[in-house]
Amino acid sequence: MSKKIHIDELTRVEGHGGIEIFLKDGRVQDVKFNIFEGPRFFEHAIKSVYYDKIPDITRRICAICTASHSLASIGAIENAFDLKVTPQTETLRDLLIHGEMIESHALHVFMLALPDFLGFPDAIHMASKHMDAVKSALELKKTGNLIHTALSGREVHGMNDRVGGFSKIPTVKQLEDIKDYLVKVKPTTELAVKLLAGFELPSYNHSDNILMAIDPGERFGFLGDSVLVSNGSVFPQSDYEKLTNEIVVQHSYAKHSRYQGKPFMVGALPRVQLCYKKLEGTAAELYKENKDKVRQGNSISNNIAQAIELVHSVDRAYDVIESLLSSGLEQESLVEFDVYASRGVNAVEAPRGLLYHDYTFDDSGAILKSNIITPTAQNAANIEKDARVIAENLLGKPDEEVKQALEIMARAYDPCISCSVHLVHL
Amino acid sequence: MNKPKLGIFSLTGCGGDQLQILNMEDQLLDLVSRFDIVDFQEGSSRKEEGPIDISFVEGTVSTEHDLKKLKEIRARSKIVIALGNCAIEGCIQAMRNGETSLRERLKDVYGVDENFFDAKLSKPITDYIDVEFSIPGCPIEKEETLRAITSLLHGDSPPYYSYPVCVECKLNEYPCVITEYGLPCLGPVVRAGCEARCPGLELDCIGCRGPVEGAENFSAEYKMLLDLGYSKKDIMNRLRVFSGELSEDFLGGVEDE
Secondary structure, three states: OEEEEEEOOOOOOEOOEEEEEEEEOOEEEEEEEEEOOOOOOHHHHOOOOEHHHHHHHHHHHOOOOHHHHHHHHHHHHHHHOOOOOOHHHHHHHHHHHHHHHHHHHHHHHHHHHHHHHHOOOEHHHHHHHOHHHHHHHHHHHHHHHHHHHHHHOOOOOOOOEEOOEEOOOOOHHHHHHHHHHHHHHHHHHHHHHHHHHOOOOOOOOOOOOOEEEEEOOOOOOOEOOEEEEOOOOEEEHHHHHHHHOEEOOOOEOOOEEOEOOEOOEEOHHHHHHHHHHHOOHHHHHHHHHOHHHOOOOOHHHHHHHHHHHHHHHHHHHHHHHHHHHHHOOOOOOOOOOOOOOEEEEEEEEEOOEEEEEEEEEOOOOEEEEEEEEOHHHHHHHHHHHHHHHHHHHOOOOOHHHHHHHHHHHHHHOOOEOOHHHOOOOO | OOOOEEEEEEOEOOOHHHHHHHOOOOOHHHHHHOOEEEEEOOOEOOEOOOOEEEEEEEOEEEEHHHHHHHHHHHHHEEEEEEEHHHHHHOOHHHOOOOOOOHHHHHHHHHOOOOOOOOEEEEEOHHHOOOOOEEEOEOOEOHHHHHHHHHHHHOOOOOOOOOOEHHHHHHHOOOOOHHHHHOOOOOHHHEEOOOOOHHHHOOOOOOOOOOEOOOOOOHHHHHHHHHHOOOOHHHHHHHHHHHHOOHHHHHHOOHHHO
16 A cells, blocks of 8 residues: 655745655655755856856855855855965954854754744744743844844845955944844853753654764864765865765755765764864853763754854854954955966855855856755755654654654754755756 | 734745845844734744735746745735845846756756756746735845835835935945946946945945836946946846846847947
């Protein structure tokens, strides 16, 4: 006998996707993570576009990861033309990416993921019982947006972060205000960890995961030049194709990735799991207290890993601002450089995992071809793997129970489906 | 009085316009308390069938699924508001319309000869349905959207900008980035309402609020940029990002001169 369990459209995720489970004679026959967000063909659109407009286009691939796309794009261009930015620019970019983590993780942890665990359809209904938590979460999210706005020019699709630096540096007043906000919202980040630690991690999705994350250097972070794999391998970012091996699958506009023939996971869980030794202060303490809840074999622990990163990013943003204010900011002009026929690759940790931009330019500095690989595209095969495990473990249970488990699992990846649908140039 | 029923929908796009609604952190809880939100896929698992008073729709129609959804939204909504550049002008996914076919794009990006998906050439929603109002931008401006929502709650029309970015740039007394730095600013042909944010940061306006009504001076802009030394291809790429096929209409064949 054949049967299908079908989630038409996942809710509380960015973009449009669903899950189908095909059962036959009491066994799971097939599993599909369907992505029906329409294709947007970014790699096609940017052909012939001059380098200076590329980040303005590619940062629009995604709203919630706009800073990550900006920095991946700008970095790939700078790598292509061998451009070195100033230490101040590096610091400001680090602050920008922490701002995006705060905004995006606050939204995901409190508004999208927590309602599942507290039994509400959304944060608005959750507010009826937990008004204080929802209000503090909005304040936390706003703090991330203030950082984003001070550096990139606005909350979504900024313009101030450019190839070679920042057009205008943030004002002292802006940075001081943000510092006050960071102090105010720090307890909210700890609350996020505490709330999530209070729930038993479901076991229905338990299965081994290969993890990948950027090597952030000495301190925990989201920018770097090489990629760590949980089997101990390290790859330079320019070798990303060896890690992602994309294939087109018919049920999805997002291509699927395999590493050594197997699905793998990117995101907060891989970052925390692979780099926990680099966490500092409160984030390190909270990780230690809750490390049994951050499990390599349980993708749902991505939620608490995000909460730990929230603690880290708020602390780190505070430190960065304090050092900027004490050393004093200087309005610098964008670094000048020559264009020539070249190729550049750059990897960045977006809130939901590794993101790669790869551009090839002609001698005038216009794009010949490009390749953009988003975290959700890399996670798609792993989400299908988990969906299969859930379907097998919950075989015979009511459909509603299976569907709820599938939604909680998929949502934990914080998928960004819009991002994932315009992939690789073959 | 019953609260108006509100739907927030997205078709194909980056999700940035509904994110801007979520980004109104200071007003969000008050705002949502004024409405009965019956559909908001990105924010809630709750869905209610039946008529809707006001529907916000962001994104382009890029699949048959998008088109079916859009027609259903229109059929059940009293007021439909096109939210953002995708819904109004088609944005980046429509940037190459008129230049390349869907078939070429599928081949180029996915390496397939057949449209085994249900993809369509991306078009703004206004190509398929009538809308009562539009809120422009990539993304929409929070202030403008808030004012639009407030106006609607009072039975009034949302704000509308019939003049270009240059007007706001002058009112803010920013130096002109065209005359001062020779930047390829699109401010003269682009809808205002952003307080000339980019020129304020000493950057050129890239046109994210779409062409200003009429956009009679598109060809003048084009010629000015040619005179500044930008190539035809470069200028067209810049104009096309947020006005897609419209660029050619507004240019009225000047490109071939």
